[in-house]
Amino acid sequence: MNSFWNEYPKLQLELDEVTKLIENSVKDSHNFITSAVEDTIHSGGKMLRPALVILGSKFGNEPKNSILNLAAIVEMLHVATLIHDDIIDESKLRRGIESVQSKYGKDSAVFIGDYLFAKLFTLMSKDFHQETMVEMSKVIMRICQGELIQYSFRYKYNSSIMHYLKIITGKTASLFSLSLYIGSEESNADETVKKLLAKTGYRIGMAFQIIDDCLDYSSKNIIKKSTMNDLKQGYLTLPVIYALQNDRKGYLENLLKNGTFTKNESDNIHALVVENKGLEKSRELALKYTNKAYDSMNKLPDCESKETIKFIIDKLLIRDY
Amino acid sequence: MNSFWNEYPKLQLELDEVTKLIENSVKDSHNFITSAVEDTIHSGGKMLRPALVILGSKFGNEPKNSILNLAAIVEMLHVATLIHDDIIDESKLRRGIESVQSKYGKDSAVFIGDYLFAKLFTLMSKDFHQETMVEMSKVIMRICQGELIQYSFRYKYNSSIMHYLKIITGKTASLFSLSLYIGSEESNADETVKKLLAKTGYRIGMAFQIIDDCLDYSSKNIIKKSTMNDLKQGYLTLPVIYALQNDRKGYLENLLKNGTFTKNESDNIHALVVENKGLEKSRELALKYTNKAYDSMNKLPDCESKETIKFIIDKLLIRDY
Known part of the structure; x- marks a missing residue:
């Protein structure tokens, strides 16, 4: 994990939890999807977007229990766009590690991204406005x-x-x-x-x-x-x-x-x-x-x-x- | 339009309406999206999937006014998957006309498909179960x-x-x-x-x-x-x-x-x-x-x-x- 949040150990713990939620939500899918997601979320990104979701939620009048799930969904959306982006750029690397399209082929990268989009809408429909x-x-x-x-x-x-x-x-x-x-x-x-x-x-x-x-x-x-x-x-x-x-x-x-x-x-x-x-x-x-x-x-x-x-x-x- | 439904003029009219709904729903987007969608829906497909939505709805106990919108959403989903499919196959043609990836480039085809997925979820969230x-x-x-x-x-x-x-x-x-x-x-x-x-x-x-x-x-x-x-x-x-x-x-x-x-x-x-x-x-x-x-x-x-x-x-x- 990135050292960006060192001064915020509580937030860091919440983000670790978010990582686990993402892993869990794709663990039963095709092994290309599971490992593409694993690779991306463990590549040392700052997890800025899920952090912003969590921070935003603290301004509310009623704390939401499932906010970490929403943070996970937002990071999945980010991961999906990164995977599709790399197809376009023909990027070999993403944050220093091999990109999904380079590792699994362009063909797979299109569908891994699509899968994640669909998955996040399913997760979304459960518990959110x-x-x-x-x-x-x-x-x-x-x-x-x-x-x-x-x-x-x-x-x-x-x-x-x-x-x-x-x-x-x-x-x-x-x-x-x-x-x-x-x-x-x-x-x-x-x-x-x-x-x-x-x-x-x-x-x-x-x-x-x-x-x-x-x-x-x-x-x-x-x-x-x-x-x-x-x-x-x-x-x-x-x-x-x-x-x-x-x-x-x-x-x-x-x-x-x-x-x-x-x-x-x-x-x-x-x-x-x-x-x-x-x-x-x-x-x-x-x-x-x-x-x-x-x-x-x-x-x-x-x-x-x-x-x-x-x-x-x-x-x-x-x-x- | 395909002659498949010649014996079913009422259904044919409904499918024409579905085509219009699809055109309408993307008319304000980037011109690549509008014209990619136009090209695909006017390429003479049978519109089987929206027809099935309409036919399925007739078995219900309460007719749904917005069923043609749902039929349009399903066809948009189909169009999005076709566009992404053609990237993989590097298809030059789709139903005899130039494929989206060949006409607008692979880069665009990825995002035109993604746009349609997102669009259909927005349309979806309005009026359906x-x-x-x-x-x-x-x-x-x-x-x-x-x-x-x-x-x-x-x-x-x-x-x-x-x-x-x-x-x-x-x-x-x-x-x-x-x-x-x-x-x-x-x-x-x-x-x-x-x-x-x-x-x-x-x-x-x-x-x-x-x-x-x-x-x-x-x-x-x-x-x-x-x-x-x-x-x-x-x-x-x-x-x-x-x-x-x-x-x-x-x-x-x-x-x-x-x-x-x-x-x-x-x-x-x-x-x-x-x-x-x-x-x-x-x-x-x-x-x-x-x-x-x-x-x-x-x-x-x-x-x-x-x-x-x-x-x-x-x-x-x-x-x-």
Whole structure:
């Protein structure tokens, strides 16, 4: 398990329980499914989303016994989207271990993901509000729409910030937002609190994804291998989109159009992204979202969970990137 | 639209309405989704599954107004599985038109399918019994498990009949069974009737798939191109599995192991499947399921819908194959 929650041993115990619930819920299925899920949940992720569900639930008026089940469902949804995502990216690795599509084949990866989607709706229907299920379905739809937008904007070097924001809303922010929201929905929190939590989750997610995309360009002169793959396939993230807007002479665009990059060219791409303020402006935007996340978080009623959400923002979003 | 329902103009009108409902439910989504769905539902399929939902509902004690919506949901589920199926098979065509994965790319096909799954659960949660949703999720899980079994038995030339039956249960029979069942569930039919309908649907589905697999080997000396592809990828259907059991000298197995087939070799495969009674024994099994389907259908209370189900069995399963 990740050491992220070291200072929160109670939450860590709850997350261990969530892991067990996930294992249990797939233990009778095809061995490909069982072991794909095992591999993914034991690969050292932070379990951020289930943690947000648990934290959100603490703001409610009536504690919900089965909240860990809901946290497990949300993590299963995340795992399913990761598995399908890797098919697309043809990723060989996920968090340093072999990806499901590489280990079990693309064919299996499609159906393992589908199985998990169906499974989570079954689990969902047992004990949770209809509103929770509807919101969860909407998030899946948003994730898919985000991915489709991302796909249709490949190789478009005039891609707008707005499209990028839509893509990362789907990809990351909507699930962060949902997690905090449904936790509080299930424990019958007040409407204002629920809305504040959804907003906070959304803003954390946006900042988180932008920072992640910045980190790919942060080390001196080196672009991560995975980013090189994205660029080769025409997928652009915020630092490049900003840089392209300043790239009046089209140097960066020409380099990107090549499709394959020598070591020298990749150094040049890196330099042009930095020179054209791609990184700087992205960091500014991430900071804006971070500050907004603090704003809405601060408006929440004081409690232990609020402190933990503050810790998440501090640790996740205030990094050297 | 397919001419299958020519003798049933009322049902045909209802199915036209179902088509419109499907179009409506995706009209505000990403244009890849809208047009992928449009293409699929206008490709001349028989709309068997939504027809079964409608027919099942007529056995109930309280007619359900929104039954056409449920029929639309079931067809959307079918469309989603077709789209994901084609990714695996790398199919260029589906019912003679370009497949979604070929037209929009594999990447999009994964997310268009996922979107439809999520969408149908949203539609589902509005107006239908929880039981219906749980049963539908279970069917999706069964379909996935069937596909995974199919995948893990590739290139296994001692594949058992039992595994084949499990695979086609997932692939075809479970959704036929579900369709008749949930129709009657939503209109509050009696337990006995619901069970009989589920059984009838299952048996029709099993016979239907076996017949489909036989048709691939039925024309004299010719194996369909799609079957050749299946064989190349190590996927075996019932006629081959039966034939392999009689293939004591291993001629057929050796031919299949080759992986690529000349015209001459494919003729030989065909001849060996026939010679080793692969086709004959498959037809016998299809007939068994057909007769069982008649049995359970006959036990249903007399009504117009029962006659239509009889028509489906006659037309779908009593063919020259």
